[in-house]
Amino acid sequence: MGILEVKGVGKRFGGLQALGDVNLSVQEQTVHAIIGPNGAGKSTLLNCFVGKLIPDEGSVLFNGQSLLGRTPHEITQMGVSRVFQTPEIFGDLSVMENMMIPCFAKRDGAFRMHAFESVDNESELIEKAEQMLIDVNMVDKRNMNAASMSRGDKRRLEMAMCLVQDPKLLLLDEPTAGMARADTNNTIDLLKEIKEKRDITMAIIEHDMHVVFSLADRITVLAQGTPLVEDTPQNIKDNPKVREAYLGETQQ
Amino acid sequence: MLGLDKRDTKFLLIVIFLTLATPILLQPFPESSTLAQFNAGYPDLMQRFAIFGIFAIGFNILFGLTGYLSFGHAAFLGIGSYSVVWMYKLLDYNVIWGLPLAVILSGLFALVIGYVSLRRSGIYFSILTLAFAQMSFNLAYSVLTPITNGETGLQVYTDDPQILMGATEPTSPHLFGIVMNQSAKINLGDWVFTFNNGYYFCAIIAIIAFYISLRIFRSPFGLMLRAIKSNQQRLNYTGLNARPYTLAAFVISGMYAGLAGGLMASMDPLAGAERMQWTASGEVVLMTILGGVGTMMGPVLGAGVIKYMENIFSKINEQVLHSWFGWLPDSLEGFVIFIAEHFVGSGWHMTSGVLFMLVVIFLPGGLVEGGQRIKAMFNNRGGDDADDPEHHPKHAPHVAE
Numbered sequence: 001m002g003i004l005e006v007k008g009v010g011k012r013f014g015g016l017q018a019l020g021d022v023n024l025s026v027q028e029q030t031v032h033a034i035i036g037p038n039g040a041g042k043s044t045l046l047n048c049f050v051g052k053l054i055p056d057e058g059s060v061l062f063n064g065q066s067l068l069g070r071t072p073h074e075i076t077q078m079g080v081s082r083v084f085q086t087p088e089i090f091g092d093l094s095v096m097e098n099m100m101i102p103c104f105a106k107r108d109g110a111f112r113m114h115a116f117e118s119v120d121n122e123s124e125l126i127e128k129a130e131q132m133l134i135d136v137n138m139v140d141k142r143n144m145n146a147a148s149m150s151r152g153d154k155r156r157l158e159m160a161m162c163l164v165q166d167p168k169l170l171l172l173d174e175p176t177a178g179m180a181r182a183d184t185n186n187t188i189d190l191l192k193e194i195k196e197k198r199d200i201t202m203a204i205i206e207h208d209m210h211v212v213f214s215l216a217d218r219i220t221v222l223a224q225g226t227p228l229v230e231d232t233p234q235n236i237k238d239n240p241k242v243r244e245a246y247l248g249e250t251q252q
Numbered sequence: 253m254l255g256l257d258k259r260d261t262k263f264l265l266i267v268i269f270l271t272l273a274t275p276i277l278l279q280p281f282p283e284s285s286t287l288a289q290f291n292a293g294y295p296d297l298m299q300r301f302a303i304f305g306i307f308a309i310g311f312n313i314l315f316g317l318t319g320y321l322s323f324g325h326a327a328f329l330g331i332g333s334y335s336v337v338w339m340y341k342l343l344d345y346n347v348i349w350g351l352p353l354a355v356i357l358s359g360l361f362a363l364v365i366g367y368v369s370l371r372r373s374g375i376y377f378s379i380l381t382l383a384f385a386q387m388s389f390n391l392a393y394s395v396l397t398p399i400t401n402g403e404t405g406l407q408v409y410t411d412d413p414q415i416l417m418g419a420t421e422p423t424s425p426h427l428f429g430i431v432m433n434q435s436a437k438i439n440l441g442d443w444v445f446t447f448n449n450g451y452y453f454c455a456i457i458a459i460i461a462f463y464i465s466l467r468i469f470r471s472p473f474g475l476m477l478r479a480i481k482s483n484q485q486r487l488n489y490t491g492l493n494a495r496p497y498t499l500a501a502f503v504i505s506g507m508y509a510g511l512a513g514g515l516m517a518s519m520d521p522l523a524g525a526e527r528m529q530w531t532a533s534g535e536v537v538l539m540t541i542l543g544g545v546g547t548m549m550g551p552v553l554g555a556g557v558i559k560y561m562e563n564i565f566s567k568i569n570e571q572v573l574h575s576w577f578g579w580l581p582d583s584l585e586g587f588v589i590f591i592a593e594h595f596v597g598s599g600w601h602m603t604s605g606v607l608f609m610l611v612v613i614f615l616p617g618g619l620v621e622g623g624q625r626i627k628a629m630f631n632n633r634g635g636d637d638a639d640d641p642e643h644h645p646k647h648a649p650h651v652a653e
């Protein structure tokens with residue numbers, strides 16, 4: 001059984017069937033890519049995993065436990081982190097403060113009344129946050145205001161905020177969109193390294209096929225809310241149905 | 253020192269000095285000069301500076317850090333005042349009984365009101381708090397007359413039990429015999445300085461209140477509150493539950509308001525329902541915005557400016573205006589006074605309104621931003637190449653300023 005088991009998930013928005021009978025099994029310590037044309041329902045599917053949306057039918061199990069009906073913070077505390085399609089960071093805070101918040105959340109849980117401690121005294125967490133910033137090549141930006149950075153940097157920051165919590169399952173929604181080529185390659189390297197070093201599973205949505213084929217162990221192609229095929233990257237490349245439905249439009 | 257870093261310690265020491273020296277600093281003009289009317293060093297006004305400073309500091313923990321705008325904090329002000337007066341009536345005039353009760357009771361009320369109101373955010377939260385405060389006002393004004401003495405207001409009567417009252421005990425609010433409305437006057441040449449017990453009592457509590465708020469600003473808890481204002485979605489997906497954080501901030505700010513209300517009754521042993529009116533809730537919002545939302549000094553500054561203006565402008569009457577503009581030709585004088593009299597006396601709200609609009613339009617960061625701009629102007633003129641470039645542009649603003 002996979003670390004993430006999705007069975008018969010369906011979601012409608014009014015008359016639109018955004019997801020229909022989605023079955024998916026993500027194996028532990030693999031990178032599972034979900035690809036598909038715009039509007040296929042990829043982000044909607046992730047939303048159903050993390051408590052942002054409640055599917056109309058079906059079940060989502062993480063490590064054998066249902067994720068449905070749980071709040072986002074509970075799901076995150078269980079070890080599921082998410083990078084959003086449009087970067088979600090604390091724009092008013094500095095990069096370092098952005099990194100400290102997930103560190104506190106990981107150590108202290110969903111709520112702790114630490115009103116009389118000082119952030120500056122948490123040398124262990126500061127070190128951890130700094131190390132993560134070094135890993136994503138952002139340590140020189142530690143005092144910058146997060147909102148004033150480029151979109152690519154915001155994404156890298158968001159990814160670092162997720163990774164510093166050492167999640168078991170990392171959900172990435174187009175993590176390299178808006179990044180320069182060099183940053184995209186750095187991100188691929190970073191994710192590869194993380195995958196080798198840590199006990200982590202990733203589900204990644206991506207339009208950039210270079211990223212997908214560099215990272216993925218399995219690929220699911222989603223079209224109009226239902227999985228078309230699921231297979232290894234090599235077989236997906238050769239599958240005529242996929243070429244027609246999706247790859248034909250984006251490659252070359 | 254006291255769990256603060258060097259910079260904050262210095263900041264705190266400056267605040268302590270300014271607070272303790274207020275009776276001297278606010279009395280810059282000699283008594284015989286015509287400018288003496290702009291002096292602000294009298295007990296009554298200085299007490300209000302300190303009390304409204306506390307109110308605004310607490311309000312800023314909620315509004316400044318989390319961004320939740322409450323329009324109902326005057327309710328806690330009222331609860332604080334009633335608590336203190338009741339302790340006068342039941343025990344004695346020592347404020348030591350009433351003030352802790354004021355803080356605890358307003359904290360409990362804030363827990364209930366906050367629990368319900370925080371189910372919504374944005375404008376709906378504001379409306380809910382406003383509704384609660386108006387309900388409290390109506391309860392105090394009519395329904396709960398046995399407790400609040402309704403329209404007349406709560407005060408101490410000679411037939412009240414006052415079971416702890418000693419034979420020689422002062423018959424006005426005091427702290428273990430230190431009577432609040434007593435002052436020492438010192439004449440230095442043409443200057444008169446008034447050192448009032450009540451003011452110093454409020455000032456010391458205000459310094460403690462400021463210190464606690466400074467600690468909260470620098471704590472992980474404070475960081476979470478700022479994160480709530482910045483992006484609640486990210487906060488949730490970081491594994492944090494925003495609700496108890498906002499509720500804690502709401503309760504803390506409610507307790508600050510209760511303390512401020514309690515101090516009002518400690519200076520003047522009265523409590524009336526009008527203290528809970530929505531206009532009083534609105535006033536603290538104005539103070540915070542005028543001074544600078546989310547900054548440490550802003551709310552205190554805003555409270556000071558509004559209370560000072562209220563005092564100065566409401567004292568000016570037609571006679572004073574005549575003495576100022578008497579040198580103008582008669583027709584022009586009449587015209588100028590006709591315009592000016594709408595901005596003074598009971599019309600001082602016009603002046604505060606104009607000032608508020610100017611600040612919001614030109615200095616959205618409040619008076620603190622104004623101060624920072626002036627500082628930056630001087631720094632640029634000085635041409636500080638020595639400054640480490642890494643420590644300047646584009647940085648997240650330090651909340652202390």
Ligand SMILES: Nc1ncnc2c1ncn2[C@@H]1O[C@H](COP(=O)(O)OP(=O)(O)OP(=O)(O)O)[C@@H](O)[C@H]1O
Binds near residue numbers: 013036037
């Ligand atoms: N909250 C919502 N309310 C109504 N319709 C929605 C909502 N979220 C998504 N949809 C619709 O559901 C469909 C699937 O959207 P989704 O964002 O999941 O697509 P996607 O595969 O992530 O596309 P893209 O590659 O452009 O990000 C779209 O038609 C979208 O308009």
Ligand SMILES: [Mg+2]
Binds near residue numbers: 085
């Ligand atoms: Mg999407």
